[in-house]
Amino acid sequence: MKISRFTWCLVAILALLQSTHAADATSSWNTKLLKQKPDWYYGSEARAAAQTVLLYQSAEGAWPKNHDLLKPPSSAEELAKIQKEKGNTIDNGSTTAPLKFLALIAEAGGGELYQTAVIKGIDYLLASQYDNGGFPQFYPLRPSGYYSHITYNDNAMISALELLRDVASRRPPFTFVDDLHREKAAQANEKGISCILKTQIRENGKLTVWCAQYDEVTLEPAWARKYEPPSLSGSESVGVVRFLMEIEKPTPEIIASIEAAISWLEAAAIKGVRLETFKNAEGKQDRRVVDDATASPMWARFYELKTHRPLFLGRDSVFHNSISEIEYERRNGYSYYGTWPASLLERDYPRWRSKHGFK
Template identity: 55%
Template sequence: MIARRGLLIAVALTAMLASPVLAQSTPEWNDGITRQAPAWYASAEARAMADSVVAHQSPEGGWPKNTSLAVPPDVAPVDERSKNTFDNDGTTLPMAFLARVIAAGERPANRAAFDRGLDYTLAAQSPSGGWPQFYPLRPGYYSQITYNDDAMVRIMVLLREIAEGSGSYRFVDADRRARAGAAVEKGIQSMLATQVRQNGVLTVWCAQHDERTLEPAWARAFEPPSLSGNESVGITRFLMSIPDPSPEVIAAVEGAVRWFEANAVRGIRLQPITAPDGQPDLQVVADPEAPPLWARFYDLETNRPIFLGRDSVVHDALSQIERERRMGYRYYGDRPAALLRDDYPAWRRRVGLS
């Protein structure tokens, strides 16, 4: 009886281990690809994915966005409009992934692709210290200093890790590490120079700045020159992460935090609804108990939240723009909340301000 029970348990365990529900699935191509167990990067699966990533690299050295690099280009063709970009994890994510595969076991083709990607990223930095959305440069807003969706912040984080030569980046040669470090320092100066001042008082940043004048600039029709309650958080966090901040960096952080505190939108919340035509919609409703929100765009002079649809007309309320934009773009968010609650007090303690 005992032997039979043992046999039944063994059969059950074998079935469980073979079950597709319990088997480890192949990681998808997103930012989670850099957070796998270290041993996985030495696996045949990871190396095959690395070969696919290399195949997607452009002749210029960059990678596309909105494309699964986990499968070869002949399986996932790249839209020409998506090539050579830092937007939506383009270029930075494939470099971070390749670095982990290289660190798990040297592969010459992966190393060559990483080096080309790093050279490409360094070449893309503008004389004023920022990075564009696409490189080689394209006409229009694509060539501006792009903080939108944290594009430049992701570049700066990657380059700083490379410059430090820590973790997965120990293999990078000394010359490239030094160039990466110099690019980070130049990027920090660009961040400080683009921080918007109101009557001499430091505030926050626009989602994109002119690469020559450094002034806030237009991007898409609904993305005006404005103060960003979203992208400014990533920039502030990066400045907080500098180990030994200069007085200028400290002033930039303090100015941004004061602006976030002063421009929280209180007493409202976003309520998903069904419109009379049966379609989903979004409504702003009064709620004195709601946690604070911040607008995506604030007027450069008055600090009032502004809302634009595809017609580029400025409105004072989310309800005044078209439903397609209300549902398809995040005009309100709470991203500064954790910065103010957790990051800022910890930063002040670390730098000896409290």
């Protein structure tokens, strides 16, 4: 579906006139728009938001990264610039979230315009998938950099697979999708699961967890940004495990993958310390790790391959064993520690075992 210049202008005017209504639900584009009450998607507020979101869909079917999709572009030229500089990507839910939002509008009687946009977005995801089942961060592929790597980082690939799984299963809000696209989505989902199993890192014959990104050809752990090294992820691995747990009929290989990852995450928990914010000698807010026997477990974002030691890198890409050893800007501008696996281990994993009758 290609929006003509006349249609673009018409929709843009309507979006501008009604943008104040969209702000009543949320002040800017975020995932709260996916969690409104069902009746909301039938109203003018939702339709005004959808009109603006639709404007940002690219010719390939994707959306730009880190942009307020509820703020109408001032002109077609500005829109083209945004799409060129920030799209087409699945990073940070950039395409999957607006796709689901438009599907909610379509299912609420929004009409063929939104159904067509959703199908176009599904086609984009299908086209972007590698033959080995992985997904690059950007598509069409960029000529250089880490953007073509298979990307688990920030749940990019997992978000794409979750959407395709829902399409294949005809789960709301994708009930209107035709059988051919559902079949293609199912095939893509199976390829994705195969890629997940292939990329789970095995050391000394034992499965561990996943790296945040992989070389798209060799399937080896790969660098992303200068402070995101080939490593074992205490964050992205959680989303991968949850996705595998949602498979209704897990194979023995999938079960073994989940159990191994859970065991690794349990062993990787960091206990007896906590990350605190304090005011340093220069009067700035800073972060440090302090001893605390009562602290809840936390995990590192990166663990070194083979040694499994928590790993910290600044923009110089030098490996360190402590967050205090990297520069102030990265120490305070990136999540090197978190509690990502906590609810997975405490709640989701026991429920999964109970559901499948594991003792």
